Amino acid sequence: MNEVIHAAGLKKRFGSSDVLNGIDLTIYEGEVFGFIGHNGAGKSTFINILTGIINKSGGSFTIMGAPDQNLDKVKSKIGVMPDISNLYDQMRGVQFLHYMGKLAGDKRSKQDYIALMKDVGLEGAERKKIKSYSFGMRKKICIAQALLGNPELIILDEPTSGLDPESAINIRKLITNLQQQGKTILLTSHNLDEIDKVSDRVGIISDGIIKKLGTPSELKHNNTTNEINAAIRTSPGLTSEKLAELSATWDFEVQFVSSKKPYSVVKVKDDNDLAKLSKELIHSGIQLFEIRIEQQSLEDVFINSK
Ligand SMILES: Nc1ncnc2c1ncn2[C@@H]1O[C@H](COP(=O)(O)OP(=O)(O)OP(=O)(O)O)[C@@H](O)[C@H]1O
Numbered sequence: 001m002n003e004v005i006h007a008a009g010l011k012k013r014f015g016s017s018d019v020l021n022g023i024d025l026t027i028y029e030g031e032v033f034g035f036i037g038h039n040g041a042g043k044s045t046f047i048n049i050l051t052g053i054i055n056k057s058g059g060s061f062t063i064m065g066a067p068d069q070n071l072d073k074v075k076s077k078i079g080v081m082p083d084i085s086n087l088y089d090q091m092r093g094v095q096f097l098h099y100m101g102k103l104a105g106d107k108r109s110k111q112d113y114i115a116l117m118k119d120v121g122l123e124g125a126e127r128k129k130i131k132s133y134s135f136g137m138r139k140k141i142c143i144a145q146a147l148l149g150n151p152e153l154i155i156l157d158e159p160t161s162g163l164d165p166e167s168a169i170n171i172r173k174l175i176t177n178l179q180q181q182g183k184t185i186l187l188t189s190h191n192l193d194e195i196d197k198v199s200d201r202v203g204i205i206s207d208g209i210i211k212k213l214g215t216p217s218e219l220k221h222n223n224t225t226n227e228i229n230a231a232i233r234t235s236p237g238l239t240s241e242k243l244a245e246l247s248a249t250w251d252f253e254v255q256f257v258s259s260k261k262p263y264s265v266v267k268v269k270d271d272n273d274l275a276k277l278s279k280e281l282i283h284s285g286i287q288l289f290e291i292r293i294e295q296q297s298l299e300d301v302f303i304n305s306k
Helices: 043-050 093-103 110-119 135-146 165-180 192-198 216-221 240-247 271-283 298-303
Strands: 003-014 017-028 032-036 058-063 078-080 153-157 184-188 201-206 209-214 228-235 254-260 263-268 287-293
Touching (some): 017 043, 017 058, 017 209, 043 184, 135 153, 165 184, 201 298, 228 271, 240 271, 263 271
Parallel strands (some): 032 201
Antiparallel strands (some): 003 017, 003 058, 228 263, 228 287, 254 263
16 A cells, blocks of 8 residues: 555644654555544644644654655645635635636636536535635635645545534535545544544544554454443433442442433443343343443544543
8 A cells, every 4th residue: 555644753842832742654545544633632733744834843754755855746746625714705716716726737627616616515606705605615615625736635624614514414425535536535523423434544643642543443442441331221211320329239330421311321341240230220120121232432432542
């Protein structure tokens, strides 16, 4: 597999604050890579270093084989979603893309720009001035801008934040289509369900390093313990207090995790304790309708990676 991005010990310090403490990461050709981390974790800083907006403080990286000191020859192969504040408000949507496309060496026809606007969900807004665009429409034209020049690597920093659910679904479809065309996509998002759905691999940044890395499935199943979260549906419903009262005499530990109506989610040590739990609940006179294992979500993995 060809390496598209390879970062080795990449560091960034702002004043006295170390934001990136040595990012080691390789992103391969044709993959959608989901980059996640809490606010201020350094995702945009990493992207801004890759795209030459800011300088690194240490370490090194290559993009499509070009070393970070000499990225000029690959710059035209990288499409980056700009900040929404960098749009030209007085231009009409299609006119703006046409203009930016020329600068990016884009060869498409005017009709194709209209098609691009449709692809990002801006059908009907082609001839409206950007100043009249809503926040979501601005995001969409920024996504379109990232695709100008037919780049091989597309970097999308929170493309769907602030979009309505249908628009976000369309952007996810667009990302999948781009991948099918062989593009490599680096994506950040705080919507972990979205990252789970579209990414081939996910990296979680915390304390300035990549804390966890793997496919969404690997991350969700990489449980270091045998602990089980079980969702239980009973009558009467199981509250935290009721469970504490019942379990006081049990010879195993059970912990109330959350209430997800009509379920109560509890944690037990292993399979044996799960079997004991169902037995004890029935003995206590509680009607047990359903008990099922709750799969870890990417959100759980994220919360536990801090
Ligand atoms: N130009 C700058 N000067 C000083 N500090 C900066 C600068 N840019 C970013 N930072 C700081 O670096 C840290 C990482 O910011 P960054 O924007 O990379 O985080 P992020 O992971 O993208 O966050 P979010 O999810 O909120 O977008 C933050 O503490 C931020 O305040």
